[in-house]
Every structure is written in structure tokens, then in C-alpha cells.
Amino acid sequence: MRNISTALMAVFLATLVFTLATAVESEFRNSNTTASDEGAFTKLLGDGRRLFSGQSVEMADVYLHSGFYPSIFDSREPAAAKAIASGKDDDHTHHKHDEQGKCVHEEDHAAHQHDAAGKCVSEASSSGHVDEHEKAMSFMDQTLDPLQGFIRNFRITQHSHLENGEEREVLPWLKLAIELDPQAVETYAVTSYWLRKNLRRVEDARHILREGIRNNPKSFELLFAMGIIYEQDDKNDSKARNIWLAAKRFWEQQSSEAKEASLDYYGKITINLARLESEAGNLPLAIQYFELTKLTSPNSDAIQKQIGEIKSRMTGATNAPAGKLTP
């Protein structure tokens, strides 16, 4: 009799627990509409997770360098840019140049600024960046310390970057960095760059940028990157134009300090819009955008030259003899 009552009690308690669980679970779900959208890191670490986002990006940089990376004890420039982030805006290597280093126009050529001689402005800064990067990574110089010399037998001592598709190995860390800090706009741009340019995974790059724009709706950096995908990969100029216009609008809505800090982005947005309008034949609009680019460009002479070329095209078109009238 006693055993039966114990068993009944256990069944009663189990039923009670089950009933309460079903009731409480639905109540909890209704009161926490955002909880289901949060990732594991948000639940575990809260806002503190952002602290580890930079570390995750650094891990991606370590992987990109195949493990050859300075420690916090090695002397390195604190301001030296990470190689993982250096290429994200640089479409320079993906178009052709003539023997003098002038850009040869290609359909997928992302517009960037040129000097008065037609040479890419980014070329000088790009080679400068390479030198700076090599300097930053020459932390392991000759050592006279015998113990240190012995330890180096067990270390990676040569600077190299991942290549031939192995760049994919950096992606888990970048994805983790995004999970840890969804407001870090640069991480989305870097991830989409590596996916698109090195791994040819345009759809994944677009997906990452969409996620970034969803989390940072006013990010002109991400809108600019999305516009590049529409223009270069989808060949959809009208979508690219709309996106870049939105990027321009969001840039203009910033405070004056923020504008000062992101002038280069404004230059990139306006010069791409100018080129788009120039190719579409909207020459007055193209001139307007070139004029805006000139305000931010370190090579205003080169921009002025391009404006001059467009103006001469306009004059040429006006002075051209009229075609035959067709009946």
C-alpha cells in the first residue's frame, strides 16, 4: 500500500512538472520575443562578448600569416593595419594596367582615384602598405641569444600569407568575430571581401553583407560594399546606383567629426557614382559627383582632368553634325 502511494506521488509530481513546463514555456516565449534570436555567445557573455571580437579578428590575421605573427612582447607598430583588413577596399589588383602603370578600363573595374598621369593613386599607397606590412612583420630579426636561437628551431620563422583558396581558414574566426560583435562594421566588410575576391563565393559575401546591414542599417561602408557586388558581380547598375545613393545619404547624415574620419569612403562612393553616370551617359550628373569627389580627393588635379574630359565629350556631342533624318 505504501509502495503504491509513493508511486502515485511520483506520477503526480511528474504530471505537475510537465503541466507547469508547458504553461511556463509558452508564457516565457511570449514575454521574451528577442531571446530566440540571440546567439549562444549573447546568452553566455552578454555585452561582454564584444571584448573578444577583436581577439577573434586577430586570430584570423594570425591564420592569414600561417602562424607567423608578433606577440605582445615583440616590437611592432600598434597602428599597423592588419593584413586581413588591408585588402577589403582594394580592387586595385583585380584590373589591368598598361606598361606605364595606367589603368586599362575593364568592365568590372571598380572606380578608384587616379593621379593626373592616369596612374592609380592606390598603387602608391598599396606598395607603401606592402612595405609597411613587411616592416611590421620583420619582428624576428637575427638574435645573438643562444637559447632564443634554439627556440626558433621550433617556431615559424618565415613570413607568408595563405593562398590558393586556403584563405578560407580565416573565415571561422571572422564569423565568430561577427557573432561576438554584430556592430563591428569592418568585420562584415572584411569577411565579404575574402569570400568574394579570394574564394569566389559571391552569394555568401552578399549574405554576410545583408546580415551586417540588418544589424547596422545606417552603415555606408556596408552599403558601398554591397553596391560593388551589384555592379561587378550582378552587372546591375541600377541597383548599385540606388545602394550607393543610400550610402551617400547615410554618410551625409553623420556628425562633422564622423564625416572627417570617413572622408575616404565619401570619395569612393561619389567616384563610383560618377563613373556609373558617366557610363550611362548622364554627363552633367557625373560632373556633379566628380565635383564632390574633388572635395575629398588628395589628387584634385586628376579629378579635374576627368571632369574636363567629360565636358569635352559633352561639347563634342553638342557640336557633332546631326544624323540623317529618317522618314
Next chain:
Amino acid sequence: MNTVFAIAGVVIKELYRRKDFYVLFVLSALITIAAGSVNFFKDMVMVRYVKDICLLLIWFSTIIIAVITAARQIPAEKESRTIFPLLAKPVSRGQVIAGKFFGCWLAVGIAVLVFYVFFILVTATKGGDWQLMAYAKSIGLLWLMLGMVIAMTLLGSVALSAVSSNATICLVAIIGILFLGEHLNKIALRQDEPVKSITYAIYYVIPHFEIFDVRNLVVNNKPMPSLKACGLAAVYAGAYATMFLYCTWLIFRRQRLNT
């Protein structure tokens, strides 16, 4: 020598009777499998982060096993008073220390092998290369390093009274050396005298466990150190282990065994 191996055999049996190894192995396996099962961008083979996480867990787990196993050997014998019948047999205190050391070292070696078999399987499943020579060198170097760790912990177990304090101090020292050891000379350069000379002295005196850490080479598929370098590392580890064991014997040979 038979006496030493008989004592070592008892230590090995103790490892598989206790739960430490199983708990750490299951924990490492679960974390590695969870990390490896995450699909970041479909169809892409990404193996380095899994190797990195798995090797980190192997290092962490085997160091814990080595310290915990070595730290309780002599205090446990003293506490349960089994040290008296042991020494009543024709066994010297030096043989007890040597037996305990070899027992712990072999037991931890078995644990390292089990962990690495799991690591190689996980790497192969994720599409990684079979770098058997690299893995063999990596296992050997880790085992040598654990020999130093065990010898150091045995010294701590006769010098310090409690197992917990010895294990904690040893773990802090090992982790500190793994993180800082290699860089102490750089830190010394930035100091004024006499801190500079003291730091330099510490740099040359401490056992550099981090020498044996070739995880970065394995993860990034880089060439492993030459056999000559590995041989020198073995001599280095042997010298430090011998020094620690000798110091342990010096303390233990005259130590009162009543607790």
C-alpha cells in the same frame, strides 16, 4: 630496475582506475566535436581551427593529468601509510622516486597517445592531411615536456605539505612559463638594473616548457623541427628532469615520513 618498473606499473594502474583522464578526455572530445560540427559556409573544408582547438585541449588536459597524477603520488603513500611497507621491502627512497616518475611519465604517455589518436581521426574526418611524421614529433615533444612537468611536480610534492597547494603552484608556474618564458629576455631589455639582470637570470634558469610547443607548426602545416633539434630538446628535457628528480631525492631521503 625491476623494482622501479614494479612501482611504475602500480602508478599506471592507478591512472586508469581514477576518473581524471576519462573526464578530461570526454570533455576535450565533446568540445572538439562541437567545434568541428559547426558549418560556417557550406561545402568549405576548414580544418585549422579544429586542429587548433583540439591541440589546445590536448595540451591543457595532459598537463592537468600529469600535475594531478604526480602531485598525489608521495603524499598519498604517506597519508595511507603504505609508504612504510613499501620501504620495508628492499626498496630505496631513490627507487621510489624513480618508480613514481617513470610510472607517471608512462601513464601520461598513454594518455597523450589516446588523445592524439582522437586528434588524428578528427583531423582526417574534417579533410586534413595525414602528417604522420609531424604528429609523431609533436607527440614526442609533448611527452618530453610532460616528463619535465612530472619531475617538477614530484619535487613540489616532497617540498610542499599539501597536494592542492603543490598542484596549484605547479600549474601557475607551468602556465606562466608557457606564456612568458620565451619573452622574458625581451621583458628584461626594457627593465632597469638590477631587475634586468634578475629577469635575465630567471630567463636562463627556468625550464622552458614552451620550446616543446609545436602546435603552431602542426596547425599551419609547416615543416617540423629537424631530428637534431628534437634530439637537443630531448637532452634539454632530460637534464631538467634529472635535476628535479635529484633535488626531490635530496629532500626525500632525509624526510620524516610520519604525517
